[in-house]
Amino acid sequence: MKTASATGGPGRKILWAGLGAFGLLLYLWPALAAPVVLWSDSVRDLDWARTGVGISQPVPADIHLAKPGYLLFLRGAMAVVPPLGEARSVVLTQSLLLWISIAATAVYIGYRRGAGVGVGLYVLLILFTRLRDASSAVMTESLTAALLLPLAAFVLFPPRPNRYGFAFAGIAAALIFAVRPNVGAIAVALAILSALPRFRSLGLLLIAFVGVVAITWAATRRSASEDPWRGIGHPLFAASAEYYWLPSLGEWPEAASEMERGRKAIRGAWENWQSFFARPDGDTARELLWRAFHGLFGTEFYDARWSEPYRRLDTVSRLVAPFLLFAAIAILAVLPFPKPDSSVNAAAPLLLAALVAQNLVLGSHPRYVLP
Numbered sequence: 001m002k003t004a005s006a007t008g009g010p011g012r013k014i015l016w017a018g019l020g021a022f023g024l025l026l027y028l029w030p031a032l033a034a035p036v037v038l039w040s041d042s043v044r045d046l047d048w049a050r051t052g053v054g055i056s057q058p059v060p061a062d063i064h065l066a067k068p069g070y071l072l073f074l075r076g077a078m079a080v081v082p083p084l085g086e087a088r089s090v091v092l093t094q095s096l097l098l099w100i101s102i103a104a105t106a107v108y109i110g111y112r113r114g115a116g117v118g119v120g121l122y123v124l125l126i127l128f129t130r131l132r133d134a135s136s137a138v139m140t141e142s143l144t145a146a147l148l149l150p151l152a153a154f155v156l157f158p159p160r161p162n163r164y165g166f167a168f169a170g171i172a173a174a175l176i177f178a179v180r181p182n183v184g185a186i187a188v189a190l191a192i193l194s195a196l197p198r199f200r201s202l203g204l205l206l207i208a209f210v211g212v213v214a215i216t217w218a219a220t221r222r223s224a225s226e227d228p229w230r231g232i233g234h235p236l237f238a239a240s241a242e243y244y245w246l247p248s249l250g251e252w253p254e255a256a257s258e259m260e261r262g263r264k265a266i267r268g269a270w271e272n273w274q275s276f277f278a279r280p281d282g283d284t285a286r287e288l289l290w291r292a293f294h295g296l297f298g299t300e301f302y303d304a305r306w307s308e309p310y311r312r313l314d315t316v317s318r319l320v321a322p323f324l325l326f327a328a329i330a331i332l333a334v335l336p337f338p339k340p341d342s343s344v345n346a347a348a349p350l351l352l353a354a355l356v357a358q359n360l361v362l363g364s365h366p367r368y369v370l371p
Contacts, residue, residue, distance in 0.1 A: 012115050019119065023126040024099055030136055031095035034306045036087045037137035046086060046138060049074035054220070065231040068220045069178025070140045087138055094142040095135040101146035102126060105153045112157040124324070125149075129317040133302040134370055144180040144371040147172065148187055155191040156344050166191065166201040170208025177209075178216050182362060183371050186354045193350060194343045231258075233265030239363040240272035243287060244294070292356045294364040297322045 038046075041064055048054050054066030055075070077093040078086040102125045110118020125131065134141035151172045158165055169191045177184025188209050195201040234252075242248045249272075253264035276284065299318045304311035332348035355369055362368060 012119075015119065019122055019126075020103060023103065023122065026126060027095045027099040027132060027135065028092075030132065030307075030310065031092045032088075034136050034310075035303070036091050037139075037302075038087060039137065039139065042087075042138035045071060045074060046078070046090075049078065050086075065235070067140060067179055067181070068216065069175060070143060070180070073143055073179070074138070090138050091136055094146070095132075098131065098135055098142050098146040101149045102131075105149040108150065108153050109157065112153075112159075127313075127317055128321060128324075129314045130299065130302075130321055130370055133304075133314065134367075136302075139367070140180045141367060141370045144176060144183050147176045147179065148183060148371055151176070151187055152190060155194040156347055158194060162201070164204065166195050166198075167204040167208045169195075170205040170210075171212050173205075174209050174212030174216065177213055180371065182358055182368070186351070186358075189350065189354060190347055193347055196343070231262065233262035233269070235362050236269040237265040237272075239361055240269040240276070242276075243290060244364050291364045292359055295359040295366055295369040296325060296355060298364075298366040300365070300367045300370070 044064055048059075048066065049071045051057060052075075053059055054068050054071045059066045074090060077090040079089070080093045081089040084092065102122060106118045106122035106125070108118075109121050110116075131142070131145055134145070151169060154165065155169050170188070173184055173188040173191055175184075176187050188205075191205050191209075192202065195205050237249065237253065238244075238246055240249070249268075253261055253268050255261040255264055276287075299321065302314065304314045329348045329352050332344055335345070337344050358368060
């Protein structure tokens with residue numbers, strides 16, 4: 001286990017400073033110059049955050065899930081730099097948070113595994129422009145990644161001694177759950193895997209996670225819809241579409257109440273999957289493979305025409321990103337780690353299995369896998 005200085009000697013400190021400045025510039029430049037990406041869900045979230053919907057006000061009948069943690073973040077981020085406008089202020093705030101998260105994660109890994117490993121991780125994450133591109137959109141990906149990166153580094157390479165660290169990890173996973181529930185669930189699964197050999201750590205982790213999730217759930221109960229599953233039926237129904245082509249679903253389930261509409265969506269998803277596996281044609285296996293891995297190998301669209309140099313960098317990064325992802329999972333799965341950090345080897349296949357399951361259950365969309 002390497003616990004030397006994360007930055008190494010004077011030469012490496014200069015290297016760290018240069019890389020830090022480069023990464024900050026790469027994130028601030030598009031945050032200020034690139035067009036802000038606003039999807040229909042972005043506009044809805046901004047409006048909800050502005051009026052308190054999903055935080056203190058009831059959520060209207062809608063197929064869009066209200067994520068209280070993200071809405072609370074938007075409410076604060078919109079006011080960080082008012083002269084830039086609400087949307088640009090959000091983009092700048094989440095861009096800075098993600099860069100800080102990447103830098104802090106790299107420094108921590110450098111402290112735990114050696115300065116060279118930390119530098120390599122920082123460069124890889126900074127040049128993974130899909131993360132940077134996500135910061136230009138008012139969506140949950142950027143904030144989720146900013147929260148997940150340091151948490152994943154901490155639970156996979158916990159410090160020694162670590163008396164109450166997993167309690168804080170449980171709280172962090174619960175906060176991610178409030179921003180992006182599927183990623184929060186994966187985060188707590190990774191933390192459980194790391195804490196398993198230590199029952200005290202596992203207990204602290206679960207108590208903290210369940211406690212914060214329960215408090216958040218209760219605090220937002222008045223603002224939630226009457227659907228007890230808070231709209232989860234709609235992404236389940238969407239994920240059952242052939243090749244995730246939503247028009248193939250026809251009309252979406254409608255009912256007199258949100259509770260019944262949610263139930264109809266879940267039933268519709270179940271029926272669609274039954275029909276899928278009962279098909280007599282030979283395309284079933286091919287489509288199942290597509291559904292399982294498109295979220296990993298595919299890339300979401302980003303219009304980088306605002307800058308020709310950035311467009312070239314973005315194109316190259318997106319071409320190699322899926323293969324780097326699988327290479328990283330393969331290396332982490334087979335590279336021998338010392339006994340205190342041996343959970344990393346199990347975390348790699350767990351992460352791959354979780355992402356494949358997410359693609360099948362919630363939809364094979366590259367944006368869902370990105371954080």
